[in-house]
Amino acid sequence: MAIIGAGPAGLLLGQLLLRQGIDAVILERHTAAHVLGRIRAGVLEPGTVELITRAGCDRRLRAEGLLHGGVNLCFGGERHRIDLVGLTGGKQVTVYGQTEVTRDLMDARAAAGAVTHYEAEEVSLHDFDGPRPFLRFVRDGAERTLHCEFIAGCDGFHGISRPSVPESAMETFERVYPFGWLGLLADVPPVNEELIYVNHEDGFALCSMRSPTRSRYYLQCPAEERVENWSDERFWDELRRRLDPEAASRLTTGPALEKSIAPLRSFVTEPLRFGRLFLAGDAAHIVPPTGAKGLNLAASDVHYLSEALIEHFCDGSSAGLEAYSSRALARIWKAERFSWWMTSMMHRFPEVGRFGRRIQRAELEYLVSSRAAATALAENYVGLPY
Numbered sequence: 487m488a489i490i491g492a493g494p495a496g497l498l499l500g501q502l503l504l505r506q507g508i509d510a511v512i513l514e515r516h517t518a519a520h521v522l523g524r525i526r527a528g529v530l531e532p533g534t535v536e537l538i539t540r541a542g543c544d545r546r547l548r549a550e551g552l553l554h555g556g557v558n559l560c561f562g563g564e565r566h567r568i569d570l571v572g573l574t575g576g577k578q579v580t581v582y583g584q585t586e587v588t589r590d591l592m593d594a595r596a597a598a599g600a601v602t603h604y605e606a607e608e609v610s611l612h613d614f615d616g617p618r619p620f621l622r623f624v625r626d627g628a629e630r631t632l633h634c635e636f637i638a639g640c641d642g643f644h645g646i647s648r649p650s651v652p653e654s655a656m657e658t659f660e661r662v663y664p665f666g667w668l669g670l671l672a673d674v675p676p677v678n679e680e681l682i683y684v685n686h687e688d689g690f691a692l693c694s695m696r697s698p699t700r701s702r703y704y705l706q707c708p709a710e711e712r713v714e715n716w717s718d719e720r721f722w723d724e725l726r727r728r729l730d731p732e733a734a735s736r737l738t739t740g741p742a743l744e745k746s747i748a749p750l751r752s753f754v755t756e757p758l759r760f761g762r763l764f765l766a767g768d769a770a771h772i773v774p775p776t777g778a779k780g781l782n783l784a785a786s787d788v789h790y791l792s793e794a795l796i797e798h799f800c801d802g803s804s805a806g807l808e809a810y811s812s813r814a815l816a817r818i819w820k821a822e823r824f825s826w827w828m829t830s831m832m833h834r835f836p837e838v839g840r841f842g843r844r845i846q847r848a849e850l851e852y853l854v855s856s857r858a859a860a861t862a863l864a865e866n867y868v869g870l871p872y
C-alpha cells in the first residue's frame with residue numbers, strides 16, 4: 487500500500503493497516519514538525535474515538551480529552567443548551583485537538599518502525615488504471631520509485647492525487663461562502679465548559695477549547711480580511727460583544743499564541759475510486775468548519791477504506807473495495823448537508839436581507855423549542871453511524 491499524505495487520514499489508515507500486518511509506506515511533502523504546526527479543529531465523534539482506539543492510539547486521548555455531553559447555541563443575546571447525551575441515547579463528543587491526534591498517530595508509527603518518507607518532493611502517480619501502479623518522488627535530491635498494489639490519496643485539498651485523475655473521470659461539487667473565520671488560540675481558561683456557537687447581528691462567533699487552560703475562539707470576518715488588521719485587543723473586544731452578557735462578563739483574555747484566517751468552502755468530488763487509486767479525507771471533500779466535521783469525515787472514509795483493504799488482503803474479497811466510493815459518499819453528503827446547514831443557520835449572510843434574517847431566527851427558535859429539531863442537530867453533531 488502506498489499512502490500519500492501524513493495528515494490524520496493517511497496516518498490513521500497506515501496504522502489500521504499496520505495492525506493487520508499490511509505494509510503501508512507514507513510519502514509526505516513536509517516535515518513532521520510542519521505537519522504538527524498546523525492548528526485545526528478539535529471535536530471528535532465517538533466513532534472517530536473508536537477508530538483511534540482500534541488503531542491503538544487512544545491512550546493520551548482518553549487521559550487528556552474532554553468529554554462534552556452538550557453544546558450551546560447563542561442568539562438574540564441568550565444561550566440555549568442542546569443536550570447531546572439526552573437526545574442521542576448517551577453519546578458524547580471528545581474535545582481533543584487534531585494536532586494531538588496527529589502526534590499520537592505519528593508516535594505509534596515511529597514506534598512500530600513503519601516507513602514514512604517526509605520531505606518527499608515531486609510525488610507523481612503512475613499507472614493506477616492498470617494492475618501495477620507506482621509512485622515517483624524525489625528525496626534528498628535522488629529520484630525514487632515506489633511500486634505498490636494500491637494508492638491511497640490522503641494528501642488534502644491541495645494535494646497531487648485528485649489532480650492526477652483525468653477531469654473527464656470525475657465530477658466536482660462546490661460552494662464557496664462569502665466570509666471566513668478568524669481564529670485565535672490563547673492560554674486562557676475557556677469562557678464556558680462546553681462549546682458556544684453564536685449567531686450575532688454582526689456575525690458568527692465560536693468559543694471552543696483545547697484543554698482547561700487553552701482556548702480556541704473564532705469570529706466570522708469578510709473573506710478578504712487580513713489578519714494584520716486584528717490586534718489581540720480588537721479580537722477580544724469583538725468576541726465579547728458577540729457573546730451573551732453572562733459569558734461576556736466571564737471571558738478571560740490573554741496574548742494570542744496563534745491567529746489566522748480560514749476561508750469556508752463546501753466541496754465534494756465523485757467518485758472516490760479510480761482503478762487502484764482511492765481518495766480519502768480532504769483530498770476528496772471539504773466542509774465548512776461549523777459542526778466540526780472535517781476530521782471526523784476523514785476518519786469515516788478511513789473506516790470504510792481500511793475495512794475494504796483488510797478484506798482484500800486478508801480474505802481475498804474485493805467487495806469492500808468495489809463499494810468504497812458509494813459507501814463513503816453516502817455519509818459524506820450527509821455531513822456536507824449538516825455542515826452547510828449549520829453554516830447557513832449561524833452566520834450573517836449579507837445577501838439574504840431582512841426576510842432571510844427573520845427566517846434564520848425562526849429556525850433557531852424552532853430548534854431550541856422542539857425536541858425533534860434538537861434531536862436532528864444532536865445526532866448529526868455526535869456523528870451518524872458508519
Ligand code: APR
Pocket residue numbers: 490491492493494495496513514515516521526527584606609640641642643644645646647766767768769779780781782784
Ligand atoms: N505529496 C505528498 N504529500 C502531500 C502532497 C504531495 N503532493 N500534498 C499534500 N500533502 C500532504 C500535506 O502536507 C498534509 O500533511 O498531505 C497531508 C494532508 O493532510 P490534511 O490536509 O490534514 O488532510 P487529511 O489527512 O485528509 O485530514 C483532514 O484536516 O483540513 C483538516 O478539516 C480537515 O480535519 C480535517 C483534516
Ligand code: PHB
Pocket residue numbers: 526527528529681692694695702775776777778779
Ligand atoms: C475548534 O475547536 O477548533 C472547533 C470546534 C468546533 C467547530 C470548529 C472548530 O465547529
